[in-house]
Every structure is written in structure tokens, then in C-alpha cells.
Amino acid sequence: MKSIVLKGVNKVIKKICVLNNVNLELDKGKIYGLYGKNGSGKTMLIRMIAGLIIPTTGEVTVFGKTLGKDASFPESMGLTIENVGFWPNYTGKECLRMLADVKKIIGEEEIDAALKRVGLDPDDKRKYKQYSLGMKQKLAIAQAIMEKPELIMLDEPTNSLDEETVEKLKDILIEEKERGALIIIASHEKEFLYNIADKVYxxxxxxxxxNDVRGRN
Amino acid sequence: MKKIMNCILLVSITLIQTMYMDLRFSYDIGKEVHLLLVYVYGGLFSVKEATSFLVVLEYSASLFIQLIMLSDIMHRDFETACVYLFTRNESRTKWFAGKEILTFVFSLLILVSQMGVTVLVGSFKGYHLDFSKTVQVFLMLLLTLGLGSSIFNVLAAVFSIRNNGAVVISTILVVFIMSILLIPLMGGAKAFCEINPVCRTFLLHHSIINSIEEIDPFNRLDLITTAVYFIGLHVLILTGGCIWINRKDVMEVM
Structure with missing residues (x-):
């Protein structure tokens, strides 16, 4: 059984069709890339699978549950979305702790480990508003992976990251894939996607x- | 650190306001602690004295500060991490209702600390403490603050999703404050206030100010009626908020 199934998904916003008859079947333990120029629908597709937007027609099923019917959002999901930030007056660790408090499945140790994995210092006392763009991006990625979700979706994860961190991100994604997570990455950076993904749409x-499906296999 | 600063700010404002009210109304108050509390927190509507901007503002200052602080808690979540918060919750309604309850608990804590300061100042200045009356005043004020913060929270949530949060919240505050200042100035305002259960509580408080001898503000029936109205309105606003947050397309604009 496929982990994610999109059947005939269309999305019309203000009379503009932003997703057109999308049919996809995605498996666990693989990395999928979504490549396209700005406005091509990559972010919309990620938001659709995340349950943040409802299809005008069609159906999205994630881990056996149809979004909008059986569940509002995928049960075990780590997500980064562009332009979504954290609480400006709290440190990175405090922000993650507040989010972790919702599900209460991880503790301080896992939060520290997630921060270290992306190259942030758990003891850094700077507030989120004092973070650089790169640090904000790292924190968003730490937030997405900290609870070891079954589904990880990253929207433009390499934005504002230096080369060293991009390499680190690749390692993280491969580790998560080996753990069994299904990973979807939307990016306009062809090289990064074709390097890391098993399949690129x-x-x-x-x-x-x-007919443009590419990737490592 | 921010929380400590907020506490210091609240206590300082209460201290200054209590001292000021004591200085201004000590003759009317007649050295009763619960009446001093009414002066410090009680009013948004002052029918007889409403012509003075300053008078209405000084009655309302504490309440405004509390409402701003409380609505800020909800607003911050919606403006920043709403996507990451919502997608971690099984139900948005549960999250929203939980947030409201938490806000109400904050209201309670803030009010307790502020009233503590007022009672201390009152005792220090030789005011007489009537415990049961003080508790009744506390309940009325808590209901007022709870209702106010609910309205603010729901508005903060609705508008910060669809618009620029900071601008909208400022607009709501300005409209709210202006309505407080303008409604009592309009013809028939007194009648409006008397038939409106929310305003009635404020009128009740201001009756104390205007003619302490004539009206018994601590009539048990009045307290129960007011409590029922307030709780009913609170539930209505909360239910409305929950229905709105549960709309399927609410996340699309985030």
C-alpha cells in the first residue's frame, strides 16, 4: 500500500488553476523532489499534502487517512513552510520546546539533539528575532525533524543556507530516509534535488x- | 524575563493608579477597600462623568493593559507559529478552546496580583477590609476581564490570520477605546447601558461613585444575574470562535 496517494487533485484559487489533475503515489523510505520555477505549484502541492489547503476536486490520502474526511492533518508530520516563523521573543530552544509541548512525545534531550544536528547551539541565549536568515532556516528544519515524523516535507530548505549546512542537510535527509521516513522536498535548485532525491517530479x-520524472533510480 | 517585566509593569501601574484614586476619591470611598478596588478597576462606562476623557480613561487603564497583554498571547501564536502549532494538534477546536481557558487562568492570576497590591495599599492607608464584599467585587471584575479577553482573543485570531496582525489589533483597540469614550456621550446612552447586561455591571460600579448611599451594589441577585449574563456571553463568543476556527478553509489563507 502506498503511503501517500493523490487522486485527480485540482485546486482553483480565484479562478486560477494552481494544481491541475495531480495524480501521485509515494512510498515510505524515499526522498521525493518537487522541482519547478516560482509559481509552478510546488508549495501548493506541499501544503495540500500537509492538509493546509483543501482540494477543489480530488482526494489526498496520507498513511491510509483521507485528509479533510478522516483527519485534518497527517498524524506524524514534520513540515517547513516559507514565511512561517517562530515566536520572536524566545530563544530557538524555547520555540521548539513550546511546539514539542503540544504532542509531548519528546523531551529536552531530543530537542537539543535536533538543534545540534542542524548546527545550532542549544545553549544559545539569542532570541529568534536576533537570528540570521540561515539560523532561522536551520531552526525550521530542526522543528521538522525533532519528533522523528513519518512524513517530512521541506519547502525550499536550502534558502539562506551556506554550502557546509547544505551538505549537512543532505546527510540529515539520508539518515531520516534510512529511518523509514517519507521525505518530500520542494526546491528550485536543480542540482540539490537531483543529488538527494530518489525521484524528482x-x-x-x-x-x-x-515524463520529466528523474532521480537517482 | 519578559514575563517578569510585565509583572513589574502591572504592579507599578496598579500602585500608581491606586494611590491616584485614593488621592482623588478618598472622600467618596469612605475608607472601604472594596470600594477602592471598584475605583481602580471598575469602570468602562461612566454616565455622569463620561464627558471627561481623562476620567473614563483612568477608570479603564488597568483593564486595557490586561486586555492588551492577554490578546497578545493569542495573537502571537497566530501570527507566527500557527502552521506549526495547528499541524501538531489533532483538532484546531481543542487547541483554540485550550488557549481560551489558559487565557482565562492568566486573567485570574493577573487580577489576583493586581488586587493584592490594591488591598495592601488600602490596608497601609488605613482602609477597612470587608472580605465578603471584596470577594464579590473580585468576581465581577474577573467576569468582566474574562469576557473582555475572550472578545479580544477571538478578534485577534480571526483578523491576524486574514490581515496584517499588528495593524488590525491596533485598529481593534482604537475602535474599542473610542466606543468606550463615545457611547456615554451619545443621547440615550444611559438607557442603552441600563438594558445592556454588560454595561449594567459598570453602571452598578459607577452608581457607587455617583451616589453611594442610594444603591446597594452588593445585591446577591444582581451579582448572580450579572454572572449568568457574563458567562453566557463568554460561552457564546467561545463557541463562535471554535466554529470559525474549525472551518475547513481557514488554513488556506495562512
Whole structure:
């Protein structure tokens, strides 16, 4: 059974079709890339699978549950979305702790470990608003992986990251994949995606171009 | 650190306000602690004295500060980490209701600490403490603050999702404050206040100010009626908020 199934998904916003008849089947333990230029529908597709937007027509099933019917959001998901930040007056660790407090499945140790994995110092006393863009991006990634979710979705994860951190991110993603997580990455950076993903779907004007499916296998 | 600063700020404002009210109204108050409390927190509507901007503002200052602080708790979550918070919760309604309850608990703690300061100042200045009346005043004020913070929270949540949060919250505050200042100035304002259960409580408080001897503000029936109205309105606002937050398309605009 496929972990994620999208059947005939369309999304129309203000009379513009942002996703057009998308049909996808994704497996656990693999990294999928979504490649396309700005406005091609990559972020929309990620938001759709995350349950943040509802399809105009079609169906999204994640781990056997249809979104909008059986569940609002995938049960075990780590997500980064562009332009979503954290509480400006708290340190990075405090922000993660507040989020971890919702599910209460991890403690201080796991939070510290997630911060270290992305190259942030758990003892850093600086507030989120004092973070650089790169640090903010790292914190978002730490937030997505800290609870060891079954589904990890990263929207433009390499934005603002230096080369060293991008390499570190690749290692993290491979480790998560080996753990059995299903990973979806949306990016306009071709090289990064084709390096890391098992399969890359190319999006253009809301269409997923099946004949452009590429990747490492 | 921010929380400690907020506490210091609240206590300082209460201290200054209590001293000021004592200085201004000590003749009317007649050295009763619970009446001093009414002066410090009681009013948003002052029918007889409403023509003075300063008078209405000085009655309302503590309440405004508390409302701003409390709505800020909800607003911050919506403006910043709403996506990461919502997607970790099984139900948005549960999250929203939990947040409301938490806010109400904060209201309670803030009010207790502020009233503690007022009672201490009152005792220090030789005021007489009537425990049961003080508790009744406390309950009325708590209901007022709880209702106010609910309205603010729901508005903060609704508007900060759809618009620029800071601008919208400032607008809500300005409209709220202006309505407090303008409603009593309008013709028939007194009648409006008397039939409106929310305003009635404030009128009750201000009746003390205007004619202490004539009206018994601690009538048990009045307290129960007011409590029922307040709790009913609170539940209505909370239910409305929960229905709104549970709309399927609410996340699409985030």
C-alpha cells in the first residue's frame, strides 16, 4: 500500500488553476523532489499534502487517512513552510520546546539533539528575532525533524543556507530516509534535488509532468 | 524575563493608579477597600462623568493593559507559529478552546496580583477590609476581564490570520477605546447601558461613585444575574470562535 496517494487533485484559487489533475503515489523510505520555477505549484502541492489547503476536486490520502474526511492533518508530520516563523521573543530552544509541548512525545534531550544536528547551539541565549536568515532556516528544519515524523516535507530548505549546512542537510535527509521516513522536498535548485532525491517530479503551471520524472533510480 | 517585566509593569501601574484614586476619591470611598478596588478597576462606562476623557480613561487603564497583554498571547501564536502549532494538534477546536481557558487562568492570576497590591495599599492607608464584599467585587471584575479577553482573543485570531496582525489589533483597540469614550456621550446612552447586561455591571460600579448611599451594589441577585449574563456571553463568543476556527478553509489563507 502506498503511503501517500493523490487522486485527480485540482485546486482553483480565484479562478486560477494552481494544481491541475495531480495524480501521485509515494512510498515510505524515499526522498521525493518537487522541482519547478516560482509559481509552478510546488508549495501548493506541499501544503495540500500537509492538509493546509483543501482540494477543489480530488482526494489526498496520507498513511491510509483521507485528509479533510478522516483527519485534518497527517498524524506524524514534520513540515517547513516559507514565511512561517517562530515566536520572536524566545530563544530557538524555547520555540521548539513550546511546539514539542503540544504532542509531548519528546523531551529536552531530543530537542537539543535536533538543534545540534542542524548546527545550532542549544545553549544559545539569542532570541529568534536576533537570528540570521540561515539560523532561522536551520531552526525550521530542526522543528521538522525533532519528533522523528513519518512524513517530512521541506519547502525550499536550502534558502539562506551556506554550502557546509547544505551538505549537512543532505546527510540529515539520508539518515531520516534510512529511518523509514517519507521525505518530500520542494526546491528550485536543480542540482540539490537531483543529488538527494530518489525521484524528482517537475511541476509547471500546476501540472506534474510525469515524463520529466528523474532521480537517482 | 519578559514575563517578569510585565509583572513589574502591572504592579507599578496598579500602585500608581491606586494611590491616584485614593488621592482623588478618598472622600467618596469612605475608607472601604472594596470600594477602592471598584475605583481602580471598575469602570468602562461612566454616565455622569463620561464627558471627561481623562476620567473614563483612568477608570479603564488597568483593564486595557490586561486586555492588551492577554490578546497578545493569542495573537502571537497566530501570527507566527500557527502552521506549526495547528499541524501538531489533532483538532484546531481543542487547541483554540485550550488557549481560551489558559487565557482565562492568566486573567485570574493577573487580577489576583493586581488586587493584592490594591488591598495592601488600602490596608497601609488605613482602609477597612470587608472580605465578603471584596470577594464579590473580585468576581465581577474577573467576569468582566474574562469576557473582555475572550472578545479580544477571538478578534485577534480571526483578523491576524486574514490581515496584517499588528495593524488590525491596533485598529481593534482604537475602535474599542473610542466606543468606550463615545457611547456615554451619545443621547440615550444611559438607557442603552441600563438594558445592556454588560454595561449594567459598570453602571452598578459607577452608581457607587455617583451616589453611594442610594444603591446597594452588593445585591446577591444582581451579582448572580450579572454572572449568568457574563458567562453566557463568554460561552457564546467561545463557541463562535471554535466554529470559525474549525472551518475547513481557514488554513488556506495562512
Amino acid at each position: 517537475v511541476l509547471s503551471d500546476g501540472y506534474v509532468k510525469d
